[in-house]
Amino acid sequence: MECTDRQPYDIIRDILTVIEELNTLKDVDAILDRVLGEARAMTNADAGSIFLVEGDQLRFSYVHNDTLFHGADASKHLYTNFSVPINEKSIVGYAAMTGESLVIDDAYALSGKEPYSFNKKYDEETGYRTRSMLTIPLKTFQDKIVGVMQLINARDCNNEYRPFGKDDIHYAPLFANSASVTVERGIMTREIMLRMMKMAEMRDPKETGPHVQRVGAYVAEIYQHMSRKKGLDEFSIRRNKDVLRLAAMLHDVGKVGISDTILKKPGRFEPHEAAIMKWHSVYGAALFANTTSELDQLCAQIALGHHERWDGKGYPGRLPENLAEARELCVEPISGEDIPLCARITSLADVYDALISSRVYKDAWPEEAVLEEIMKGRGTQFDPDVVDAFVEIQDVIRAIRHKYQG
Numbered sequence: 208m209e210c211t212d213r214q215p216y217d218i219i220r221d222i223l224t225v226i227e228e229l230n231t232l233k234d235v236d237a238i239l240d241r242v243l244g245e246a247r248a249m250t251n252a253d254a255g256s257i258f259l260v261e262g263d264q265l266r267f268s269y270v271h272n273d274t275l276f277h278g279a280d281a282s283k284h285l286y287t288n289f290s291v292p293i294n295e296k297s298i299v300g301y302a303a304m305t306g307e308s309l310v311i312d313d314a315y316a317l318s319g320k321e322p323y324s325f326n327k328k329y330d331e332e333t334g335y336r337t338r339s340m341l342t343i344p345l346k347t348f349q350d351k352i353v354g355v356m357q358l359i360n361a362r363d364c365n366n367e368y369r370p371f372g373k374d375d376i377h378y379a380p381l382f383a384n385s386a387s388v389t390v391e392r393g394i395m396t397r398e399i400m401l402r403m404m405k406m407a408e409m410r411d412p413k414e415t416g417p418h419v420q421r422v423g424a425y426v427a428e429i430y431q432h433m434s435r436k437k438g439l440d441e442f443s444i445r446r447n448k449d450v451l452r453l454a455a456m457l458h459d460v461g462k463v464g465i466s467d468t469i470l471k472k473p474g475r476f477e478p479h480e481a482a483i484m485k486w487h488s489v490y491g492a493a494l495f496a497n498t499t500s501e502l503d504q505l506c507a508q509i510a511l512g513h514h515e516r517w518d519g520k521g522y523p524g525r526l527p528e529n530l531a532e533a534r535e536l537c538v539e540p541i542s543g544e545d546i547p548l549c550a551r552i553t554s555l556a557d558v559y560d561a562l563i564s565s566r567v568y569k570d571a572w573p574e575e576a577v578l579e580e581i582m583k584g585r586g587t588q589f590d591p592d593v594v595d596a597f598v599e600i601q602d603v604i605r606a607i608r609h610k611y612q613g
Contacts, residue, residue, distance in 0.1 A: 218378050223385075226276045226385050226389065229241055229386060229389040231448055232389070233396055233502060234393060234395050234397065234449045235259075235390065235393030235612060236268075236393075236449065237446075238392075238393040239268060241445075243271055245515075246356060247381055250339070250361050250371060252361050253268075253272070253362055254273065254274065254335075255356065255358045255359055256269060256270040256357050257269040257355070258290075258291070259353060260352060263292060264292060265291050265354070267290065267291075268354070272335070274335060275333055280605075282428055282431070282600065283605075284433075286424070286606035286610040294557060297323055298323050299342060300323070302344045306352060307341060307342075307344070308341065309340070309341075309342040310341055310370075310376055311339065311340040311341075312371075314337045314339075314340055315327075315338075316518060325337070337360065338360050338368045340357060340369050341358040342356070342370045343356045343383045345383055345384070346384050346386040347387045349405060353387055353390050353391045354387075360467070362412065363376060369599055371404055384449075396453070396468075400419075400453055400456050401416055403438055403457060404456065404457065404460065406460075406463055409478055417612060417613030418564065421456055421607055421608060423452040423453065423455045423456035424610075425559065425597075425604060425607060426513075426553050426556045427448045427451055428600055429596050429597050430444075430447065430552055431448050431558065432600050433592060434447070450501055451549055452503060453502060453506075455549070455552075455556065457506050458491070458509050459487065459510075459557075460506075460510065461486075461488060461489065461493070461494065462490075463512055469484055478596075486523075486536070488511050488514055489511065489536070491506075492510045492511035492530055493530045493531065496529075506541050508547040509549050511523065511550070512541075512550030513553040514549055515541055515542075515550060515551050515554065516588045516589075517551070517587060518588070519543075520540070523536040524538055524540050524541055525540070543590075546590075548590075551590040551593050554588075554593075555590075555593050555597055556597075558581070558584075558588075559597070559604075562577045562580060563577045569597075581594060
């Protein structure tokens with residue numbers, strides 16, 4: 208912002224435009240990415256992060272850093288897993304506790320009289336040098352604090368670091384407060400999805416919140432990597448990734464239609480039980496039938512197709528348009544690119560997580576064995592392009608697994 212002579216009217220207009228765009232996003236991660244990106248653009252900040260309130264803690268939830276993060280490597284940092292208490296000892300904790308923004312010209316030049324202190328650990332581990340900081344509580348119009356955004360190292364027109372200026376200090380909090388309602392909505396959407404899966408978890412002990420969080424994240428990151436390799440524009444990637452993550456989390460919601468006798472069986476299924484279990488894909492798709500919502504359409508495609516195979520030997524096969532008329536599975540196979548891409552990606556993500564996680568009937572497989580099994584299925588069970596993208600982002604996959612343990 209310090210590089211331009213933009214008038215207040217133009218700045219407010221741009222803020223309102225971004226808020227309108229934010230209202231089209233559904234998943235909290237996509238919203239945080241857009242909020243942080245816009246705030247950094249407004250202030251020309253090199254880096255930034257967002258923490259969300261969880262009880263009396265601030266959970267690290269999103270990060271950007273132009274200096275340190277490049278290409279696919281950037282995604283793994285999004286899944287860093289830690290939290291800080293909401294108290295006066297940390298900078299973000301103090302901002303959340305008081306509801307006030309903090310402006311620091313040089314994090315290494317604090318007087319020592321402040322109740323909070325700057326933690327140099329991250330700088331020491333990465334070689335980064337934090338200088339100017341603008342820490343803003345994300346406060347809704349009802350004065351509810353949903354999180355804290357921290358912008359780091361403002362830059363001038365020559366890309367030299369500078370303190371945050373008066374326009375930064377005025378307009379960035381204005382934008383943050385306006386965006387906070389959207390952030391809160393994104394959190395609620397994610398929670399609704401997890402509650403829907405909680406219903407399935409109550410029925411099926413194998414279906415857990417961490418599992419669906421992992422599968423959703425795997426699918427989103429594999430899709431993003433594939434799309435960037437194909438040269439798809441970033442706006443489309445982010446928009447599709449937004450709804451894809453949510454839809455993938457509901458891949459097994461159709462299990463609510465399966466008998467407890469089968470779902471809660473601790474061992475492996477008998478052939479007749481496995482045949483009944485396959486209908487969960489149809490039941491899940493039926494929940495989202497006859498809708499015009501893009502999210503519901505993706506949910507239906509993933510629920511129906513995430514057990515299909517690239518070679519056509521999966522299930523349930525091609526079914527009548529009216530799922531209520533389906534009487535038999537696997538009558539007409541479906542294979543290759545006739546299977547929706549979202550379902551092909553979810554298929555690999557679901558199998559990977561099932562193999563690498565412990566279940567009541569099996570121990571977790573070693574990572575090497577799981578990767579070998581996935582590669583064995585390349586071109587038969589799985590789309591080769593999906594497998595290649597998955598293998599190329601293993602650092603991200605491991606980070607997701609670590610964040611959503613359970």
